[in-house]
Amino acid sequence: MSKKRKTRKQKELASIRHNVESIKHSLHIHSEAPSYSISGIKTEKAESRIQMPVKPINSTYAQKDAEYLKHDMVSITAASGIVAAFDVLLFALLTTGVIHLNFLGY
Numbered sequence: 001m002s003k004k005r006k007t008r009k010q011k012e013l014a015s016i017r018h019n020v021e022s023i024k025h026s027l028h029i030h031s032e033a034p035s036y037s038i039s040g041i042k043t044e045k046a047e048s049r050i051q052m053p054v055k056p057i058n059s060t061y062a063q064k065d066a067e068y069l070k071h072d073m074v075s076i077t078a079a080s081g082i083v084a085a086f087d088v089l090l091f092a093l094l095t096t097g098v099i100h101l102n103f104l105g106y
Helices: 008-026 061-096
Strands: none
Touching: none
């Protein structure tokens, strides 16, 4: 379906209505941002925080390869878990009759 074009009178009425609405709603705009204060906050000392061990700068290619391999294994394991969860969910939905997929025989 094609969209009908507005006439000049409709455009003028819409413009006037928009201006009136913007004037009504401009009263709700706050000129200053509210300021909040929170009391009773205790800051921790920097010494009490757990610091992560610093990786050595002079790492060899074998160490870098081992890190990349570890990262890849974690990613593959996570992806496999997600796929397995979807398989279990699909099987449960198919066996309970919630979903019907005729081309798979369920």
